[in-house]
Amino acid sequence: MNLKIKYPEFKARRYSPVIDLGSSKTIIPAESFFIGNFLATPLTVIRDRLKKWLEFEKSYQELYPDYSKLFDVSRRYTLTIKEDDNIHRRVKRLTDLNPRELEFALSQKIRAREESYSLLRTGGDKAFDLDIERGDSVDIYGGNVVLVGMVKSKGDARKAQQVRFKHVSVTGPFENSKSKFRDVSCDCEDSRRAREKQGYQDIRLVCTHAGALLHYASENMRSIKGLREKDTQIFLPFNSIFPQERKNVKLEWIIQGEQPNLDYLTTDVVLSRYFNGETFFSIGKKLTNIPVIYDKILESIILDGTASFEVLPESYIFERSNPINPAVRTLFTQMESRLEDHSKGYKKAGNCLEKRDSSYETIALIFKKIKDEVRLLFNRNFPPVAVVRKDIDSQVGITDIYRYIDPETHLHPFEELFMPKIMFDDKTRKYTKYEVIIPSEFPIPAGLRDDYKEAIAKYFPGGIEGFRHQIQRRGLKNQTNLLDLT
Numbered sequence: 185m186n187l188k189i190k191y192p193e194f195k196a197r198r199y200s201p202v203i204d205l206g207s208s209k210t211i212i213p214a215e216s217f218f219i220g221n222f223l224a225t226p227l228t229v230i231r232d233r234l235k236k237w238l239e240f241e242k243s244y245q246e247l248y249p250d251y252s253k254l255f256d257v258s259r260r261y262t263l264t265i266k267e268d269d270n271i272h273r274r275v276k277r278l279t280d281l282n283p284r285e286l287e288f289a290l291s292q293k294i295r296a297r298e299e300s301y302s303l304l305r306t307g308g309d310k311a312f313d314l315d316i317e318r319g320d321s322v323d324i325y326g327g328n329v330v331l332v333g334m335v336k337s338k339g340d341a342r343k344a345q346q347v348r349f350k351h352v353s354v355t356g357p358f359e360n361s362k363s364k365f366r367d368v369s370c371d372c373e374d375s376r377r378a379r380e381k382q383g384y385q386d387i388r389l390v391c392t393h394a395g396a397l398l399h400y401a402s403e404n405m406r407s408i409k410g411l412r413e414k415d416t417q418i419f420l421p422f423n424s425i426f427p428q429e430r431k432n433v434k435l436e437w438i439i440q441g442e443q444p445n446l447d448y449l450t451t452d453v454v455l456s457r458y459f460n461g462e463t464f465f466s467i468g469k470k471l472t473n474i475p476v477i478y479d480k481i482l483e484s485i486i487l488d489g490t491a492s493f494e495v496l497p498e499s500y501i502f503e504r505s506n507p508i509n510p511a512v513r514t515l516f517t518q519m520e521s522r523l524e525d526h527s528k529g530y531k532k533a534g535n536c537l538e539k540r541d542s543s544y545e546t547i548a549l550i551f552k553k554i555k556d557e558v559r560l561l562f563n564r565n566f567p568p569v570a571v572v573r574k575d576i577d578s579q580v581g582i583t584d585i586y587r588y589i590d591p592e593t594h595l596h597p598f599e600e601l602f603m604p605k606i607m608f609d610d611k612t613r614k615y616t617k618y619e620v621i622i623p624s625e626f627p628i629p630a631g632l633r634d635d636y637k638e639a640i641a642k643y644f645p646g647g648i649e650g651f652r653h654q655i656q657r658r659g660l661k662n663q664t665n666l667l668d669l670t
């Protein structure tokens with residue numbers, strides 16, 4: 185399509201379950217627990233993992249020839265290799281390396297990305313500001329239990345003036361905490377940005393440091409100072425180490441492309457992050473498809489609607505300082521003020537995916553009223569539309585938690601305008617009533633009308649005539665505003 189206007193779109197930083205705590209929300213990304221695991225693991229153990237990963241990687245293609253891996257690090261990379269104390273650049277596959285070479289190549293990649301080796305050079309007790317022999321411990325404060333620790337920062341070693349440890353605290357860190365992760369704080373850039381860039385909601389992020397602290401605490405319960413009798417287990421929403429009873433999860437439980445063996449999943453995630461430069465958003469989408477990593481408590485809060493799948497965007501695109509086409513801004517402001525008008529009473533409620541994984545995937549801006557939502561779709565490839573999602577009291581099925589609709593079944597949004605249907609919702613993992621609309625309560629700004637007309641002509645069944653017919657057949661209010669687009 186030859187669009188006249190440059191449409192803005194949200195860019196994603198994270199894809200993750202979000203716990204709704206009423207006045208605030210806590211994002212609990214799967215990758216924070218996987219990379220946090222790595223950060224909190226002693227280097228000796230990481231060495232052993234890399235060694236076993238290499239052995240497995242060399243054999244699995246013979247064992248499981250049909251598998252395409254979820255995190256694929258099988259291609260050739262330009263690697264920094266140490267041979268006889270000399271540094272060389274070599275194009276090789278990771279499986280061509282021995283464990284020491286892999287560790288070195290990984291440390292170089294980590295340094296390039298985080299400006300420090302510390303993710304690999306520390307780990308375990310040394311990742312924290314703890315000296316266990318001196319009697320240091322992770323602390324618990326007060327009646328409203330807060331887990332507090334200092335986690336070695338990922339990117340700090342060469343900047344001597346910077347704080348070397350991140351101060352991390354998690355309120356409600358236990359499985360039996362009444363409000364789990366009610367507050368999470370860390371000095372890192374990731375946490376700061378999560379809070380600042382979301383002017384319309386109060387966001388807490390479990391960053392990789394908070395993930396590391398929780399992971400460390402759960403593995404070292406005895407080092408927690410002030411632990412009460414009833415505080416038995418740290419809440420880890422995602423398992424990056426598999427409990428004994430799940431060790432028996434075998435191939436037949438796992439779908440094609442997931443993971444031939446779960447023991448190597450954490451290593452795969454770390455290698456893909458640093459060798460492929462895979463984004464947190466992409467890693468989060470993949471990990472949340474794997475049923476066995478979900479903790480039972482996380483499953484239950486998704487089933488009861490306390491947690492749902494959202495997107496943390498890079499920034500709020502309608503910030504006043506952002507240069508946005510004036511006609512698009514006018515349209516947005518009109519839609520926003522209609523929805524937020526007290527007679528309608530919708531409120532902005534974060535971002536989520538519509539048309540996930542299809543070529544029309546869009547990060548939508550959510551407006552919510554009790555259980556109903558209007559989601560505005562801003563996508564550079566088509567003019568803005570809204571998806572109206574109405575609750576129909578359907579329940580989340582246990583298998584729906586981990587699955588999403590096949591991307592092939594998604595239509596172009598202009599192909600389904602004003603045709604209500606029942607559709608699976610990636611955010612709540614429930615079926616809802618679903619309709620794609622163009623707002624009709626006010627005229628679409630003149631500068632945008634040609635683009636709407638072209639999109640309708642190209643995608644709506646029966647083109648412009650088909651669209652006119654559908655509008656009249658539905659007997660929509662204010663239909664002249666829509667007919668003006670034809």
Ligand SMILES: [Zn+2]
Pocket residue numbers: 350370371372373374375391392393394
């Ligand atoms: Zn952090």
